[in-house]
Amino acid sequence: MAGGGQLALRTLTAQGCVRGSGPALLSRLRDAAVVRPGFLSAAEEETLSRELEPELRRRRYEYDHWDAAIHGFRETEKSRWSEASRVILQRVQAAAFGPGQTLLSPVHVLDLEPQGYIKPHVDSVKFCGSTIAGLSLLSPSVMRLVHTQEPGEWLELLLEPGSLYILRGSARYDFSHEILRDEESFFGERRIPRGRRISVICRSLPEGTGSGEPRQPPPA
Secondary structure, eight states: OHHHHHHHHHHHHHTTTEEESOHHHHHHTTTTEEEETTOSOHHHHHHHHHHHHHHHHTSOOBSOOTTSOEEEEEEEEEOOBOHHHHHHHHHHHHHHSOTTOOBOSSEEEEEEEEEEEEEEEOOOTTTOOSEEEEEEESSOEEEEEEESSOTTOEEEEEEOTTOEEEEETHHHHTEEEEEOOGGGOEETTEEOOOOOEEEEEEEBOOTTSOSOSOSSOOBO
């Protein structure tokens, strides 16, 4: 049957970067938890890393986040970008967000040291809307999602450098997400050694807060 064949092909394709507790969950969340490997070229990844490095270098790694969710990190909110980086962020917006969604103007930049990690959490609805999209730079990592009410339901996302991940809808609201620490960093049976990882995270505006922020990242 044509429809079944298309679903099977899509599931097999997703299995390259997404694995989960069962085929029913993979099917249900196939549009809610998405990984696009190779979204960035090597040159684009270098462009972002080079622009972010001077600002990140001025900050020290921290080990006590305000909500205890992150260990071994430094972060910043960045609103002004070079023209080359703006073009990349516009591609993220086009790939991950609908035409009716307004984006938070500051882009969240999170730098994890090699031994850093993100504990399981669900982003507060006060700070973020229904869609989160992140670019991964420098090091591969594994993101694990676990249903907050049914812990037997889980997904793991393999985030290679240059990839884009998208969490929306149920994957954003009903599942906690975390970045595994180095000693736990496996994708199935495959060991994924962790190094320093930078993520560039775009978020939709929290629901009910209006549309006062511009959709386009402002230029530097």
